[in-house]
Amino acid sequence: MRTSRAFQSLAIALAAVLAASCAAPSHPAAQAQSQPLVWPPSPNEPRIAFVGYLRGPKDVGARPSALRSMANWLTGDTGEDLNLRKPFAVALDENNGLCIADTEANLVCYADFSRKIWRRYDGVGKVKFASPVAVARRNGVFFVADSRLSRVFAFDENGSGVFEIGAPLQRPVGLAIAGDTLYVVDAQAHAVFAFGLDGKLRFQFGGRGTGPGQFNFPTCAAADSGGHLLVTDTMNCRVQVFDLRGNFVSQFGSNGDTSGHFARPKGVGVDGAGDIYIVDAVFDNFQIFNPSGQLLLNVGESGDGPGEFGLPSGIAINTDGRIFVADAFNHRVQIFRYLGAPGGVAGGTAP
Numbered sequence: 001m002r003t004s005r006a007f008q009s010l011a012i013a014l015a016a017v018l019a020a021s022c023a024a025p026s027h028p029a030a031q032a033q034s035q036p037l038v039w040p041p042s043p044n045e046p047r048i049a050f051v052g053y054l055r056g057p058k059d060v061g062a063r064p065s066a067l068r069s070m071a072n073w074l075t076g077d078t079g080e081d082l083n084l085r086k087p088f089a090v091a092l093d094e095n096n097g098l099c100i101a102d103t104e105a106n107l108v109c110y111a112d113f114s115r116k117i118w119r120r121y122d123g124v125g126k127v128k129f130a131s132p133v134a135v136a137r138r139n140g141v142f143f144v145a146d147s148r149l150s151r152v153f154a155f156d157e158n159g160s161g162v163f164e165i166g167a168p169l170q171r172p173v174g175l176a177i178a179g180d181t182l183y184v185v186d187a188q189a190h191a192v193f194a195f196g197l198d199g200k201l202r203f204q205f206g207g208r209g210t211g212p213g214q215f216n217f218p219t220c221a222a223a224d225s226g227g228h229l230l231v232t233d234t235m236n237c238r239v240q241v242f243d244l245r246g247n248f249v250s251q252f253g254s255n256g257d258t259s260g261h262f263a264r265p266k267g268v269g270v271d272g273a274g275d276i277y278i279v280d281a282v283f284d285n286f287q288i289f290n291p292s293g294q295l296l297l298n299v300g301e302s303g304d305g306p307g308e309f310g311l312p313s314g315i316a317i318n319t320d321g322r323i324f325v326a327d328a329f330n331h332r333v334q335i336f337r338y339l340g341a342p343g344g345v346a347g348g349t350a351p
Contacts, residue, residue, distance in 0.1 A: 037307050038339070039299045047340050048288075048299050050306045051322065054098075054333040056083035057118035060111045082120070084109070087326040087333050089220075089267070089314035091175070093137035096318040100326070100333060101132040101144065108135050108144050110157075124153045124161045134175040134220070136182070138197065143182060145172035152184055154199060163199040174231075178223035178244055185231060190215040192231060192246065205246030210236055213248040220314070224270040226291075232278065237262040239278060239293070252293025253278075259287065260295040267315035267326065271338060277315050279325060284309040286325060304330050 174185030191206035263282035310329030
């Protein structure tokens with residue numbers, strides 16, 4: 001009789017777990033508050049609003065399998081082991097799927113918001129990631145820069161290797177894709193390497209220095225819709241702009257501790273109007289500039305609340321004006337939204 005009752009209790013518990021797994025998921029973990037958090041503050045017209053956090057699978061509506069739900073129930077596991085530990089870089093593919101490089105977990109995660117899927121990759125074949133610091137995705141292929149392994153890996157959504165790039169790379173730290181070209185920022189070589197999406201080297205540019213077209217430990221890159229590549233020249237405290245052949249176009253920024261200057265510029269992103277977003281790991285914020293390099297707005301400060309950061313590093317802006325910022329020491333990606341009409345942060349009227 002006791003055995004029968006035990007099995008009956010287990011069956012009831014399993015049914016409850018299965019029911020819970022089918023319940024409607026919650027969406028980005030910390031939803032915007034009753035009073036929206038916006039920048040700039042009132043009485044100015046708001047341009048950027050805080051939306052929420054992305055910490056793990058639950059925040060994209062991904063459901064654990066029935067088997068995993070039962071295992072979690074039996075072990076008391078809340079599923080938080082699947083959450084981000086130190087998200088360092090973010091990138092969006094052509095379908096607005098979000099790629100995340102987690103340097104503490106040595107994982108690459110992929111959030112498919114439309115299909116409510118969360119995937120994790122710990123390596124390619126028998127090779128495990130040692131320090132994945134940059135990621136990109138195009139046409140179903142992931143590209144991951146591992147600074148410790150000194151390689152860039154390309155693999156499909158099943159985790160099967162497509163190719164890998166070693167030499168001449170020394171310490172690849174940033175990736176950007178424009179058209180059929182993969183740009184790899186190499187901090188140790190103080191250069192940018194351009195490869196085809198088949199992994200074949202096309203050209204490189206840069207070299208250590210402070211002059212136009214030279215770098216001092218560059219970190220990140222992004223391409224805009226106007227045929228430009230933007231590179232954060234971190235230790236020179238500036239952003240350099242090139243054409244897609246690597247020819248120097250312009251630069252902006254300098255060392256300083258006030259808005260419009262940089263201390264440790266890291267992630268770079270560009271919105272549909274051509275405005276440029278730069279994450280600063282020391283200022284714990286991101287600053288927005290127009291295409292000419294004039295400051296428009298700064299967002300964020302140090303802390304662990306909404307709109308506050310702990311060593312932010314990467315940024316990406318999707319086609320709907322959503323802004324994703326890798327908030328490394330707070331173990332999350334923060335999500336913001338551009339409020340203005342077409343015309344960028346400086347123009348248009350907020351709804």
